[in-house]
Amino acid sequence: MTFQVLAKAERSRVLLLPQSGNNTLFEGYLRLKDMPQGPRVFKFLVKKESQAERYLPPEEALRMLRKAKAIHLARGDPEMEKKLIKLLESYQLGYRFVSICNHCLGQSRVTFVGREAIAYKGTWICENCAAEELLREANFRHLGRAAKAHLAGILKARRSLDDVVGLLSLQRLEPELTLFDTIQASREEPTLTLESVDLPESLKELLQKRLTCLLPVQSRSVQSGLLEGRNQLIVSATATGKSLIGEMAGIKRLLEGKGKLLFLVPLVALANQ
Ligand SMILES: [Zn+2]
CATH class of the missing domain: 1.10.1900 (c-terminal domain of poly(a) binding protein)
Structure with missing residues (x-):
């Protein structure tokens, strides 16, 4: 198993994840101190799963970094990163920047990402x-x-x-x-103009204030003999103009003195309309 270390600068410390193959051995944290000769490791905290955190001598951190086949740097806090790089360079430790999954990192896992990375909340x-x-x-x-x-x-x-x-x-x-799907629009049917429909003039005048053409279902109904007294059962979607069909037939007969109009609806709200 290759031993390598992933390092990421945080605001006040450096995270180290030593890896054996794909396994993270533990979480380490370096605190750096500015010395006249440059940044130096001041504290080395180690967290191992199911074990209490403990401090190791700072030299242990350097020993570990020297042992690593590769030191990978994930982009982190710029200021701390500069210090980390100075530290590595002063010990002649080679490193290279890598892109890793930020979510995996949150669980101390190192997953390298390349072109297949997914952008999320400013990271990959x-x-x-x-x-x-x-x-x-x-x-x-x-x-x-x-x-x-x-x-x-x-x-x-x-x-x-x-x-x-x-x-x-x-x-x-x-x-x-x-856009989820595209469906063909249904064939547009030519509709009748109000003018062409055989309705009493007074009703036509009233309707002309609201429309000039009938809707498709209304046109079909008229063409199928609505105004000639044919009985019809009309099934059509909401707001496609069913009410007017009933009204045209009923009011026409009423105005022509041929009977009464009984208009039944299933809802109070509709009756109020
Ligand atoms: Zn991930």
């Missing part, structure tokens, strides 16, 4: 962490399987979890992302 995270995070968000919003798959597709193409999560919270709506 790995594809696994991004998928987990997205799933959490999607479950929180009770999304179904198709929606989840769609979002995963957007994430893959965009490589930005911010964009996808923004989409969910309605903060970042882009037609390019929100």
Whole structure:
């Protein structure tokens, strides 16, 4: 197993994650002190899983860094990073900058990311962490399987979890992302003009204030004999103009003195209208 160390400058200390292969051996923290000859290790704190934290002699940290096959630096606090680099250089320790998943780092795991990295909250995270995070968000919003798959597709193409999560919270709506499917518009039916419909003039005048053409379902009804006294059963979506169909038939007969109009509706609100 290759032994290597990941180092990241934090605001007041340096995080060290010694790795054996893919395993993190422990979390170490260096506190640096400015000395006349440059920054030096002042304290070395070690946290091992299920063990109490303890301080080791500062030389132990240097011994560990010397032993490492590679020292990887993840971008961190710029000021502390400068000190860390000075320290490494003064001990002639080679290092190289790497990009790692910030979420994995939060769990003391080191996952290198390259071009497949996903942008999230100003840092980069790995594809696994991004998928987990997205799933959490999607479950929180009770999304179904198709929606989840769609979002995963957007994430893959965009490589930005911010964009996808923004989409969910309605903060970042882009037609390019929100477009889920395209369906053909139904064939547009030519509709009758109000003028051409056989209605009493007084009713026509009233209607002319609101419309010049009938809606498709109204036109169909008229063409199927609505105004010639044919019985019809009309099923049509809300707000497609059913009420006027009944009114045209009933009011016409009423005005022509051919009977009475009984208009039944299932809701009080509709009756009030
Ligand atoms: Zn990750």
